[in-house]
Amino acid sequence: MDPSVITSGAAAVSHDLSVWGLFMAADVVVKAVMLMLFVASIWCWAVIFEKIVKLRRLNAQAADFEESFWSGGSLEKLYEDVGKQPSDPMAATFAAGMREWRHASERAMGSAGIKAGLQQRVERVMAVTIGREMARAERYMSFLATVGSTAPFIGLFGTVWGIMSSFTSIAASNNTSLAVVAPGIAEALFATALGLVAAIPAVVAYNKFSTDLGRYADRLDAFSSEFSSILSRYLEERA
Template sequence: MDPAASGTLTAESFSLIALFLRADWVVKAVMIGLGLASLFSWAVIIDKLLRFSALNRHADRFEDQVSSGRSLEEIANEAGERPRHALPRMLQAALREWREARTKGLSSDTQAGFLIQRIDRVQDAIIAREASRVEEGLPLLAIVATASPFIGLFGTVWGIMGAFQAIAIQQNTNLTVVAPAIAEALFATAIGLAAAIPAYIAYNKFSSDAARYSGRLEGFADDLATAIQRRLSDRT
């Protein structure tokens, strides 16, 4: 029996489970949708935390290897034929262009300039693909962060409409009539905010992390171009 109808309200009447079970199908649908959105956003958050941590650890190790004084060819060979991470792929691409150009001959400054341009284009393509990969999931966080409060507000408005309907039908403004429906309505808003706030914070953090990682790749590409230019100058 509905506790509001019987006139007996207890603390258990306002538990989260009771509020959900007592809500009508529209408010329930809003709550379930917001709960799923929050679940998906947390899956993205955990994935991004682990992924950026792994990417930065590997980048630190690889940059230490490159700056250790060992030959770039040796480091590239140790990375294997198909490295998973972007930095060794960038190194292998630059060395591949260097070897092809050296095989064909670098008899003029123009050819050397074309080599640097080709290397820059290859590096830019790798950086663009890697940036796209690390930004996967961020649009979902943006959608959850912006849409969840409004969806929760819709559930609240619908629930308050139900409260006014109960007042009109029962012709009773007693809190036992109004309070449960209002609590259910506000619960929808609370779920919307609970879904939106972590998604908003995570979106801003991971957007900054992605931008910093892309900047790190661009800096590494500049270092590779400088190393190739140094080799070209040593040949002249």
């Protein structure tokens, strides 16, 4: 039997093809790519779990507040219960509108023009509050989008670099046996696999959370419009 075949076969057997072995045997640049993708994947999952918990909490708090709001009780009493700095975005929207209403309603009673201005100010304050609260709720969404769009290409870069290094080593050793080529290519392809592992959950989560946050924003806008209509009817009654 050809001694070179025996040698190459022994090298293939002794080569560690486990995940850790592929990482340790990879080129420095490929290792850096793998570490980057691994950290990005861990961070993505942290963001995903945070968003799941946050959206559940926001929807539960919104349901509780809507129940209190439509219970028929006094809006002034509800405002006092909510407090000046509520943590719930819907309650914060209500508090911002009520705060503007209480500050300007007394001066608005004597003039129709002032009343119209009051209505616009209340709506504008609530719109600003909704925008600020949604910006907080959407935190790290851009990170998910970035990882989802760039991770496959970063992994592909690691793969291309690893294959180039493997071919360079093959040319230097003058041995084109599959047993010699396969480990280096496996190390390189592992970078692409990590890129997909990071990107796929990020893309799925981004699409899911974008839809859920859009629905929540519509819920806040609907509440703002309903509350504005209530204040408008109250102004007309006091005209």
